[in-house]
Amino acid sequence: MAITFACPVCGGTISVADESAGGQGPCPHCRSSVLAPSLRSITNADPRSGVSPAAPLDTASAPTVLVGPPLSSTLVRSSDGSVPTDTALATEIARARADPRCAFGRYLILGELGRGGMGVVHRAWDERLRRIVALKTLQADLDGSSAEVALDALHRFQREAEAVARLRHPNIVAVHEVGELKGRHFIAMDYIEGVTLARRLQAGEKKKDPGGGGASRLPLTKAIEIVRDVARAVHHAHEQGVVHRDLKPQNIMLDGSARPFVLDFGLARIGGARSHVTRSGTTLGTPAYMPPEQADTRGEVDARSDVYSLGATLYHVL
8 A cells, every 4th residue: 555645845746655655765756754644644644745545556647755764843954055944844835735725826824923013924825935024014904994094004115115126135125025915915034933023022021030130121232232133124115215214123024043034014105205104193103102293293314313223222121
């Protein structure tokens, strides 16, 4: 008896002998490391999974993968090093391929990362470039908002796409694609695995010293390095004519090594002229980090407004 299943990375058909069920080896098509389903998983398999027992196959017509014992759960790369994958990711991709609701053009939706007033960010798999991305889409309904609010949200979304597309900096999340699919606007960008600076600070504040010694915050040197790198990224944006206008710890992502990335250019001002930051008299931004001229509905902002917000962020971090 043989077991046939689809490679979760390339979709190619793989056949293995039943005694190799549960083992791991290279896909004969894309050479990615794949885990053969166990006999138990086949018995309890979801019909949509694409895994099935099969009659013995002619090895001349269907390649058989000889697999050994399962590898550890550490990150595995394909033979050319271009496709990072592990068994958990392979399983996610396979499940997403089996669910039509997860398909969004060339992307497979793997899970939601977060949502705001106008957009939703998903963790997604890019089928064409074979990598994980952050996929931001404009909410379809915007909670029944008025036409004015919906149009403003669309303009902000488009402004973010235009702003980030101008920027190339190691501390600014890079954009790979901007487009519209079936009426849904989207931005595909780098996926940064980590936490926001705001969440990192909150985690530190929860670790209070029982003796009243205060919160366990970022080490001073690391905190200064983070704000320094953000300042360099913001300076680069200013050189390209982009003012962020919403700098705050919530819009700074830290990866596993605490390297910062500036996010969310939805309120960005593009171009050299000063501009107002309100819609129908409503102030846009975050009050705790907002400079006075931005809080004033009649105010105008420029690059100095970002410097103020960055200073407020530095105060919070320290």
